Amino acid sequence: MSSASTAAVAIDAGELPMGGGLLALVRPSLQLLQPGGVLAVNSLRDGLQDDISVWCKIQQHEYLGHEDATGAEGSTTTRHLIRRGLLSVAKGQRESDMRLTPRDGRLSAEEVLSAVPMPDNADPSSGFAPRGAQVEPGGPRYPFDLLNRDHVAPPEVARLYDQAVESQWDANRDIAWDQLPVHHPDLERALDQVFTFLAENELSALYVPSRFVSRIHPAYAEVAMFLSTQMADEARHIDVFLKRARAGGGGLGVSSATTSQSLLTLLELTDFTEAAFLLSVLGEGTFLDLLRFIETHAPDEVTADIVQRARNDETRHVHFGLVHVRHALAHDKGLYQRLENAVRRRAAAMAGAGGVPDALQDGLTILAAGSTSPKAVSRGHDAFRGLLDEMHHNRIKRLEHAGFTADQARTLSELHTPNFM
Template identity: 40%
Template sequence: MSATPVAALDLGDLGFGRGAHLLVQRALAGLPPGGRLAVSGRDPALRVHLPAWCRGRGHRVEWPDRGEANELVAVVVRGSADDDRWFGAERAGPALPSALSSRPPARWGLGARGALLEAGGPEARFDLDDRDLVWADIAPHLYAQAAARQWDPQTAVPWDDPFALPADVEAAVVQVMTYLVENEQAALVVPARFVGRIHPHFREVVQLLAVQMADEARHMEVFSRRALLRGAEMGTSSAGGRQSLFTLVAESDFALASFLLSVLGEGSFVDLLSFLHEFAPDPVTRRICWLAMQDERRHVVFGMAHLEHQAQSDPLLRDRLRAAIHRRHDSLVDTAGLNADVFDALVVLAAGGWHPDDVSAGFDRVQALQHAMDQGRQRRLVRLGFRADEAAALSALHTRNFM
């Protein structure tokens, strides 16, 4: 004699084609393996659909009674599968970032981390599928911080604040803004080249890089807008500067691109933005440089954390970083480096006047900026494991174009 069912479910006229399986699934979820559920209903296709659905999920159906006229009564015996097993699926991986897979398989594809994965489907290929190649433990925190600190270019900047600058000072601002736009365009393109190559299992890194791209897009907007704010045309763009930036865009290795862009380039860029914030001749320039500086600091933090993480598992990483610096230096050795118009514009802004003593002081301040950039690069190189003397030598090889 069959055991007595411990639960009952009346489907009424609802059939599996209109959602009856949701009610059956919910009722079974509350039963232990071997638990029994009496299912009744009047849908004529229930006799076919119920056992088919149960077979796919490891449950058994018994037919102890035909029930009343036009009503089906069956008993579903819960199988031994986990409560959350759907479609014969298996867990794709742990749901918590602290339990990331070190090498997620291609068959996980675009499946959400921790989701139950139906068998079959495409095997999407993401070549950056090794945790040690892309991860940093700080990535989830940085993404949350970045998302919370997004700012609106229209409302965060005092575009309408009144100010008037001498024509030559305004021209210096325009030239520097033109240079900043070029650098930010490169800083957007570099992560854009890698986002589609990173396995979605490492979603916090993908999200962080996506926000980083949004940061750079905003910077391009506000720097362009400031350049054109008083009706001037954009400044000059040097061939050497563009070639220097192109070496960043052309780098196909994620670690090396992060190193050259974030650790060396954007690290120096933070110093430049701090300098411009200090010597900005108007409130709009001061504000946009401060806002961009906060974003760029976050980019540098991730670049450093990512490379420090990778260095723990790859003893040859420093050799590759060293070679990347030499390779970039050799490719740019015949270029002019920093646009002379940009250097002169920085001197004008730092001088704050046209007396010879003012210009001399402005020149000294720009040289102090370059020294601060060099010292910052050295500190970051030492953090990555280079000796102090080698860090100094490698920093000296960094492009004169700052980024």
């Protein structure tokens, strides 16, 4: 049988009775027809007409009647004609010409997205129906409220999802834990403070996207799928950072009130694009510089490896945040002002919180110093000041890349939280 535009189709039903498999042939054949198209059911069974006629009425098809014909061996074949009803139609056309083609033996999400493009707007009554499925009418309305492609789904999402899946690593097996050296207790305590801070921020990076996943319409499932890889990354970062803090012998350090206040303002966001902007572009963007600093000054290779792995993942999160925000800005000019307002509101909520949390500042200074000798600490202090300058500089670059003017970018960067995330 051929394509969905077929006007008439015939099937051979043999002696199948109505309750014994006949419908498994009739129903899919009717689905191949356009409404108004006619299905001929050739049956060797007597007396089917009443059953078929009743079924057609219930299913809102039209039973056109039957005619008998005598076969070559004297058997009687009855030909029942059914016209597909208008109201029986599921929304959408069957993907009858669909055949995904592997490239070098692979079938990427990017390939699927190009074969099954996302709609501009999504219908909440299609529920969890996968994009491309035919949807029967009459389904309930679902509470998804992220229904517009240009606000939710940048075109790069499938490629980033493919990359994310390929880049997963294991905090249990892939780290050379048995080669972690013993450091001077002062240096180890500084490191453990830094990793405590990182883990606390990673917890927010896990929770914040989770609030949006269930609001994304499944027509844009790749966005939810990408965010699920991001959440798996954050889970791994929490795991590996807490393990690192405890594997060195110092245990966890302090969680500051400033960090707590800063992360609450992220958790309370309800707008998806504002959250992507504050969490991924500004927060995780700033963390890229922080992670590079820790990696540069790490006193051993195991610690450097842990931070470098996390930074690779974060680079992807920042990339997704940037393409999300850029794509949304390109389709909604009023969004510039809303994002700026979001930064200002957050800065107002952080007023009085002070600067970079003391314990973190001390930890980073000693880490960069490598020891507690006054000379080294002076160098560590300078390195920490240099980190703040570099964070500001790179935030401005990212903001300009997102589409803000140089002036806007400088102002927004200065308003960014002293907690970095």
